[in-house]
Amino acid sequence: xxxxxxxxxxxxxxxxxFPGSLNLSDDAALIAPPPGCELVITKDAVTEGVHFLxxxxxxxxAAKALRVNLSxxxxxxxxxxxxxxxxxxxxxxxxxxxxxxxHGLAQTQKEFSISLAGGDTTATGGKLAISITAIGTVPTGQxxxxxxxxxxxxxxxxxxxxxxxxxxxxxxxxxxxxHFINRYLLPQPRIELGIKLRTVANACMDISDxxxxxxxxxxxxxxxxxxxxxxxxxxxxxxxxxxAGSGSRDRRGMTxxxxxxxxxxxxxxxxPLSKKPQIEEISKSLSLPITCIGxxxxxxxxxxxxxxxxxxxxxxxxxxxx
Amino acid sequence: xxxxxxxxxxxxxxxxxFPGSLNLSDDAALIAPPPGCELVITKDAVTEGVHFLxxxxxxxxAAKALRVNLSxxxxxxxxxxxxxxxxxxxxxxxxxxxxxxxHGLAQTQKEFSISLAGGDTTATGGKLAISITAIGTVPTGQxxxxxxxxxxxxxxxxxxxxxxxxxxxxxxxxxxxxHFINRYLLPQPRIELGIKLRTVANACMDISDxxxxxxxxxxxxxxxxxxxxxxxxxxxxxxxxxxAGSGSRDRRGMTxxxxxxxxxxxxxxxxPLSKKPQIEEISKSLSLPITCIGxxxxxxxxxxxxxxxxxxxxxxxxxxxx
Numbered sequence: 198x199x200x201x202x203x204x205x206x207x208x209x210x211x212x213x214x215f216p217g218s219l220n221l222s223d224d225a226a227l228i229a230p231p232p233g234c235e236l237v238i239t240k241d242a243v244t245e246g247v248h249f250l251x252x253x254x255x256x257x258x259a260a261k262a263l264r265v266n267l268s269x270x271x272x273x274x275x276x277x278x279x280x281x282x283x284x285x286x287x288x289x290x291x292x293x294x295x296x297x298x299x300h301g302l303a304q305t306q307k308e309f310s311i312s313l314a315g316g317d318t319t320a321t322g323g324k325l326a327i328s329i330t331a332i333g334t335v336p337t338g339q340x341x342x343x344x345x346x347x348x349x350x351x352x353x354x355x356x357x358x359x360x361x362x363x364x365x366x367x368x369x370x371x372x373x374x375x376h377f378i379n380r381y382l383l384p385q386p387r388i389e390l391g392i393k394l395r396t397v398a399n400a401c402m403d404i405s406d407x408x409x410x411x412x413x414x415x416x417x418x419x420x421x422x423x424x425x426x427x428x429x430x431x432x433x434x435x436x437x438x439x440x441a442g443s444g445s446r447d448r449r450g451m452t453x454x455x456x457x458x459x460x461x462x463x464x465x466x467x468x469p470l471s472k473k474p475q476i477e478e479i480s481k482s483l484s485l486p487i488t489c490i491g492x493x494x495x496x497x498x499x500x501x502x503x504x505x506x507x508x509x510x511x512x513x514x515x516x517x518x519x
Numbered sequence: 520x521x522x523x524x525x526x527x528x529x530x531x532x533x534x535x536x537f538p539g540s541l542n543l544s545d546d547a548a549l550i551a552p553p554p555g556c557e558l559v560i561t562k563d564a565v566t567e568g569v570h571f572l573x574x575x576x577x578x579x580x581a582a583k584a585l586r587v588n589l590s591x592x593x594x595x596x597x598x599x600x601x602x603x604x605x606x607x608x609x610x611x612x613x614x615x616x617x618x619x620x621x622h623g624l625a626q627t628q629k630e631f632s633i634s635l636a637g638g639d640t641t642a643t644g645g646k647l648a649i650s651i652t653a654i655g656t657v658p659t660g661q662x663x664x665x666x667x668x669x670x671x672x673x674x675x676x677x678x679x680x681x682x683x684x685x686x687x688x689x690x691x692x693x694x695x696x697x698h699f700i701n702r703y704l705l706p707q708p709r710i711e712l713g714i715k716l717r718t719v720a721n722a723c724m725d726i727s728d729x730x731x732x733x734x735x736x737x738x739x740x741x742x743x744x745x746x747x748x749x750x751x752x753x754x755x756x757x758x759x760x761x762x763a764g765s766g767s768r769d770r771r772g773m774t775x776x777x778x779x780x781x782x783x784x785x786x787x788x789x790x791p792l793s794k795k796p797q798i799e800e801i802s803k804s805l806s807l808p809i810t811c812i813g814x815x816x817x818x819x820x821x822x823x824x825x826x827x828x829x830x831x832x833x834x835x836x837x838x839x840x841x
Contacts, residue, residue, distance in 0.1 A: 222666065222736070223724070225592065229558060240652055241639045242607055244607050244645065247642050272546040273546055283562050283563070317563045317564050319564050320566070320569050321648060322568035323643065323644075326566075328562075330562055333547075335549075414544070417544075418544045
């Protein structure tokens with residue numbers, strides 16, 4: 198199957214309901230935000246051997262590539278609008294793979310009401326690489342940023358952390374299809390939460406490189422410090438830290454994973470105490486746990502404290518590409 | 520040099536004058552078109568071994584990656600605004616390479632008044648790959664498209680064709696630093712021409728995959744056919760078809776390159792006869808040759824005719840990735 202047949206057969210249907218895509222027949226797409234809104238634009242690439250193993254079903258690779266970008270939109274409080282796809286394909290990629298990849302995009306588009314708007318399909322002499330640019334809209338001035346955290350703010354995290362780290366381990370050990378592996382393969386962008394936080398959070402980002410490092414980004418952008426109470430970090434109920442072992446609930450190893458492993462794609466945000474009732478209401482309405490894990494303080498460091506108030510020293514802070 | 524130091528030292532200065540970049544400190548950028556305008560968005564990826572050899576100076580790789588995207592903006596008649604960069608780096612890329620790459624972006628930004636707005640820097644286990652999303656602005660409704668060509672329109676091409684094909688050949692033969700090699704390494708996006716054509720051309724695109732194939736795209740989008748007179752295709756004055764050989768001016772091989780090789784990044788457009796004086800004026804004001812090479816006709820095929828009116832059969836139509 199050649200390049201143009203692939204675009205015509207599998208990509209054009211993904212752009213059919215978005216007029217600005219010009220049916221993928223032009224050099225570029227045309228986009229204007231709705232009145233009173235601005236565009237939120239993010240670009241995240243994923244590459245074989247770094248962000249995914251390569252052996253996953255192509256539907257899942259496509260879904261994850263799009264979802265990590267949707268997670269950035271969620272972090273800014275944006276409503277998804279459209280995306281651009283650059284697909285760099287190793288030679289001899291077969292039609293079945295391409296069809297399944299497009300199917301993964303189609304499913305994700307439907308779930309998050311987003312459309313393909315343009316992009317580029319090219320060969321690579323290297324490994325599979327996927328670059329997506331996702332565009333969302335937000336009422337002008339209401340986007341969430343990393344820079345708004347204020348001394349005294351509570352620090353919140355949605356969902357549970359560390360699931361994805363464990364999922365990757367289990368996958369590498371040959372397991373498949375359990376809660377943790379699904380969390381690794383199919384992250385859940387917290388779009389609805391981001392939208393509801395527009396008027397609630399002072400600062401927000403998604404956790405892609407590990408809580409400790411990402412909270413450091415909020416602190417640096419906001420010129421503040423933070424203290425995190427490690428026992429308040431929320432792990433999955435079915436996590437081995439609870440259900441296996443001696444019953445001593447020694448969560449240290451698991452909590453360290455939750456603190457330093459990326460790929461959780463939960464939202465990390467800060468808000469003043471006065472917003473606590475609203476945050477509880479949002480948590481209830483979305484059936485999504487939101488946990489207070491610490492406080493924004495003066496200074497410029499992130500301290501992780503255990504139950505006795507002793508500072509935890511992390512063996513690494515978070516994921517770095519190089 | 521780690522990921523965050525690279526971003527802080529080399530990429531943040533490239534985004535410093537574009538407020539919507541949020542200083543590259545957030546999950547996404549914020550962009551709104553000026554009043555009365557819409558955004559033109561394109562995404563073109565380049566990969567080592569396909570779009571560039573890999574041995575080029577990093578400044579040139581950066582410049583070409585950005586310029587091919589700028590050429591798509593030119594094709595739509597857009598004024599450059601900002602761009603997003605996904606840089607997929609092989610392990611052990613050194614700081615000198617990164618510094619020179621950023622320098623190439625800086626030079627190109629300055630030349631075309633465009634700013635970095637966001638992106639992603641990631642490792643790859645494969646070869647170097649660069650995905651850029653470029654954004655321009657155009658008065659609402661005035662963008663150039665492929666779909667507007669009308670029967671009877673003249674077909675025009677800016678500049679000269681085939682230079683880049685010859686440049687690549689010469690580069691592979693070990694030559695360096697001549698007119699043709701520079702045309703291959705450093706394409707010239709026709710931004711000013713695109714802007715002037717907004718109210719002149721009926722259809723427009725840039726020639727990236729070869730004239731014959733790209734004109735086919737305009738015909739398909741516009742539901743028309745085309746006839747091209749091969750002797751009217753403009754080659755460089757210093758082209759070997761003129762200065763070397765028997766003096767017989769057998770241009771066939773060179774013209775076939777001009778017809779089927781990509782990487783020219785000239786604009787291909789159609790306009791009614793009534794616009795001819797304006798087009799001549801534009802050509803003069805930009806000191807850029809603009810040549811009429813054929814006519815839009817009824818039907819759905821592209822015919823290339825020689826001086827005797829015989830149809831030329833091309834051994835391949837143009838560049839395809841797979």
